[in-house]
Amino acid sequence: MRVVIAEDDALLREGLVLLLSTSGVEVVAAVDNADDFLSVVAADRPDAVIMDVRLPPSFRDEGLRAAVAARRLHPGLPVLVLSAHVEHSYATELLTDGAGGVGYLLKERVGKVERFLDALRRVAQGGTAMDPEVISQLLALRRVSDPLDTLSAREREVLGLMAEGHNNTTIAELLVVSEGAVHKHIRNIFTKLDLPADEAGHRRVLAVLAYLNR
Structure with a gap:
């Protein structure tokens, strides 16, 4: 499996690279901003991407917007969001575009490496991996x-x-x-x-x- 990581926290980013590499996953690139992420995906489409929601420069929802943009260019591109926040606006657009291969996990609730890797594999295979808290917040908006x-x-x-x-x-x-x-x-x-x-x-x-x- 070939993966691109977009995460601005250097420690977490390098930790993900090490974790995935030792688990047999090839990390094509690990970037800290949305522009570089979109460039890498356009040049060499990976099997899946791992995104943080908040990236430079405003640290609001650049990651999610980049994920949505990438899936518009490459329908079905598997995206696993790994974030400390639930951003409702672009989260619903990402999760309901009908193309499959989506996941949204909260960092604080990913307590086991095996759970994270299982979620990544499911998403890469076109499945879905959702944190219960994300679903709960979406339900609350109804x-x-x-x-x-x-x-x-x-x-x-x-x-x-x-x-x-x-x-x-x-x-x-x-x-x-x-x-x-x-x-x-x-x-x-x-x-x-x-x-x-x-x-x-x-x-x-x-x-x-x-x-x-x-």
Whole structure:
């Protein structure tokens, strides 16, 4: 796997380079600003990119804007956002463009190297890796009168785990229920949210995120 890193914190940037290199991942480039990131991606499209949200010069949302711009030029470019913040405006655009291969993890909540590497691999393969807090904040932006209010507590749990990128088997294990029960909950979720019932894998997660952005 060939990866480009865009992170302004030199210590974290070099730490990611070392971590990925020792894990068999080739780091094509590690840059500290959006302009260099876009140049590298344009010159030699990598298999995935790891982005911080806030990059120079304003340290606001340059990273996310660069990620959105890169995916417009290269549809489906896998992007894993690794940030200390949830930026709603460009986050929803990135997560709901329908191309797949997206992830958004909060730095403070990535407690294990294995979890981070697993998320990166899933995203690189066209899947989704979402931090529960990101989903929670997106949900909080929804209007008061919302079909999500019709979901049961268990359906909300299943929806949250779906949004994290887990498959049905893992959801069943985490909730200590049968896979049949998970299938039933997912059917109910799609029905209540008026989403296609035949969505599967990461596409169903993107469908949920697209709904949240409507």
